[in-house]
Amino acid sequence: MLAMNYRGPGRVRAEEKPMPEIxxxxxxxxxxxxxxxCGSDLHLYNGNVPDTRVGTTFGHEFVGEVVELGSEVHKLxxxxxxxxxxxxACGKCSFCxxxxxxxxxxxxxxxxxxxxxxxxxxxxxxxxxxxxxYVRVPYANFGPTIIPEGMDLDDAVLLTDVVxxxxxxxxxxxxxxxxxxxxxxxxxxxxxxxxxSWLFGAGRVIVxxxxxxxxxxxxxxxxxxxxxxxxxxxPVQFIKQTTDxxxxxxxxxxxxxxxxxxxxxxxxxxxxxxxxxxxxALFWAINSVKKGGIVSIVGVYGPTGNLVPIGNVLNKxxxxxxxxxxxxxxxxxxxxxxxxxxxxxxELITHRMPLRNVSDAYRIFSDKLxxxxxxxxxxxxxxx
Amino acid sequence: xxxxxxxxPNIKDWGxxxxxxxxxxxxxxxxxxxxxxxxxxxxxxALQKPTVEILKSTERPNLTAVFGTTLPPKGLSGMIxxxxxxxxxxxxxxxxxxxxxxxVDVIEGIIDDLSKGKIPNIYAxxxxxxxxxxxxxxxxxxxxxxxxxxxxxxLVLFRGRIFNDEKLIKKALKNx
Ligand SMILES: [Zn+2]
Ligand SMILES: [Zn+2]
Numbered sequence: 424m425l426a427m428n429y430r431g432p433g434r435v436r437a438e439e440k441p442m443p444e445i446x447x448x449x450x451x452x453x454x455x456x457x458x459x460x461c462g463s464d465l466h467l468y469n470g471n472v473p474d475t476r477v478g479t480t481f482g483h484e485f486v487g488e489v490v491e492l493g494s495e496v497h498k499l500x501x502x503x504x505x506x507x508x509x510x511x512a513c514g515k516c517s518f519c520x521x522x523x524x525x526x527x528x529x530x531x532x533x534x535x536x537x538x539x540x541x542x543x544x545x546x547x548x549x550x551x552x553x554x555x556x557y558v559r560v561p562y563a564n565f566g567p568t569i570i571p572e573g574m575d576l577d578d579a580v581l582l583t584d585v586v587x588x589x590x591x592x593x594x595x596x597x598x599x600x601x602x603x604x605x606x607x608x609x610x611x612x613x614x615x616x617x618x619x620s621w622l623f624g625a626g627r628v629i630v631x632x633x634x635x636x637x638x639x640x641x642x643x644x645x646x647x648x649x650x651x652x653x654x655x656x657x658p659v660q661f662i663k664q665t666t667d668x669x670x671x672x673x674x675x676x677x678x679x680x681x682x683x684x685x686x687x688x689x690x691x692x693x694x695x696x697x698x699x700x701x702x703x704a705l706f707w708a709i710n711s712v713k714k715g716g717i718v719s720i721v722g723v724y725g726p727t728g729n730l731v732p733i734g735n736v737l738n739k740x741x742x743x744x745x746x747x748x749x750x751x752x753x754x755x756x757x758x759x760x761x762x763x764x765x766x767x768x769x770e771l772i773t774h775r776m777p778l779r780n781v782s783d784a785y786r787i788f789s790d791k792l793x794x795x796x797x798x799x800x801x802x803x804x805x806x807x
Numbered sequence: 808x809x810x811x812x813x814x815x816p817n818i819k820d821w822g823x824x825x826x827x828x829x830x831x832x833x834x835x836x837x838x839x840x841x842x843x844x845x846x847x848x849x850x851x852x853a854l855q856k857p858t859v860e861i862l863k864s865t866e867r868p869n870l871t872a873v874f875g876t877t878l879p880p881k882g883l884s885g886m887i888x889x890x891x892x893x894x895x896x897x898x899x900x901x902x903x904x905x906x907x908x909x910x911v912d913v914i915e916g917i918i919d920d921l922s923k924g925k926i927p928n929i930y931a932x933x934x935x936x937x938x939x940x941x942x943x944x945x946x947x948x949x950x951x952x953x954x955x956x957x958x959x960x961x962l963v964l965f966r967g968r969i970f971n972d973e974k975l976i977k978k979a980l981k982n983x
Pocket of ligand 1: 461462463464483484509584585
């Protein structure tokens with residue numbers, strides 16, 4: 424089968440690979456119909472996530488058709504069209520039983536901090552991902568969710584990560600009616616977080632980024648304010664000024680390790696890997712939030728450590744809430760929101776490319792070329 | 808609430824998920840079950856049988872019930888990884904060797920390609936076509952950087968060749 428294949432920082436290609444096999448009675452094999460490239464794939468693409476082995480297939484956002492079932496899978500049948508949450512969760516361990524499906528303790532032997540994630544290095548369990556024609560899906564009785572009749576596959580594929588992560592970013596902000604919410608990053612997650620902030624009753628939603636086309640997009644899509652930090656001398660000062668000099672009630676970091684905007688963070692975080700990615704967005708979030716305010720982190724960082732003003736977290740009495748989105752927990756509500764038209768995820772998709780062109784797709788998305796917001800890959804076996 | 812609602816923004820579905828209980832100014836845990844207080848006691852799923860070498864965090868007693876079996880550690884990068892997994896996730900001596908192993912793996916990947924008679928098309932792999940189409944300036948800079956590196960390597964090899972090649976040295980000496 425054809426699959427994306429990581430060869431080293433900035434180098435990927437599409438290549439033939441053996442078909443995945445059932446390795447556990449609760450596994451199923453899914454024939455991929457759509458898969459996305461995610462902003463967090465760029466941390467892998469740039470070689471910033473430890474234990475990303477050459478030959479790995481990335482891809483944790485995919486939908487497809489069930490083509491093979493393990494002996495103990497009872498909740499799916501062959502031919503079912505499913506959307507597969509990016510977290511691999513057993514549904515039985517104490518973390519899963521608390522709804523912390525991103526923190527399952529039975530899916531990742533290589534690290535205890537995070538549960539298994541499809542195509543996200545051996546630090547997240549060593550699973551191959553969905554940027555391929557077929558993929559092995561463990562815990563098929565629990566994770567995969569049947570796509571409701573009539574739902575567009577393009578909407579469905581964004582329910583595997585983008586919509587739940589953006590929603591949970593806003594949810595973790597504990598937004599109260601009237602709150603001012605500042606979101607750092609106008610990528611797909613930041614755009615979705617802006618959209619969802621209104622659902623929680625935000626009074627004002629502000630997005631900060633450096634790409635004009637993304638700022639324009641989020642302004643129209645989420646009906647919020649958006650500002651380019653390159654034309655603002657000091658984003659923290661700017662936010663203080665525009666919030667009666669007190670700061671935002673809630674700040675959301677929707678960027679993570681690839682952040683631009685601070686030379687010091689870029690050099691130590693992205694160029695020399697002295698810290699686990701560039702923490703510029705988080706730095707700004709902590710410094711822009713109101714005293715007693717909430718910082719919600721959904722941007723992904725590596726496991727080592729980052730330079731953030733933790734002294735200000737203490738002095739300002741900030742609450743930090745963060746997690747990988749618990750997709751399965753949020754799906755019932757979010758499927759409903761998509762079906763009612765409250766959230767229209769597929770409008771974020773700007774590029775559709777054949778899986779064969781995966782090298783160009785990564786370059787376009789990584790360098791934000793051709794006004795790219797969200798690219799999806801179509802495997803040759805999936806008919807449009 | 809009343810006052811705020813009077814100035815409610817004109818946004819479709821505004822506030823439909825507002826939850827006044829979800830106010831984490833003090834850290835809180837919704838739906839607290841204290842499941843984890845019971846320790847490592849849940850009924851485990853069926854256990855996948857390891858068919859290849861799986862490296863395991865020292866911070867857990869066993870393999871998880873399922874795991875990926877892709878790309879077991881091999882070669883020099885594998886040796887570095889095995890050693891890294893002897894340290895806990897809290898230590899730099901776990902993560903930094905893994906990053907080094909990743910870089911070694913890149914070289915091993917190229918050797919592996921060559922041994923299969925495949926010369927990796929690095930320009931295709933970096934998405935040069937897209938770069939050329941949408942960002943000509945970056946594409947040209949990339950070529951310039953590659954030419955510089957290639958000439959430096961060429962120079963080293965060429966000089967090495969002169970001083971290592973006895974015939975060439977003898978020929979050169981004769982001409983003096
Ligand atoms: Zn993602
Ligand atoms: Zn679990």
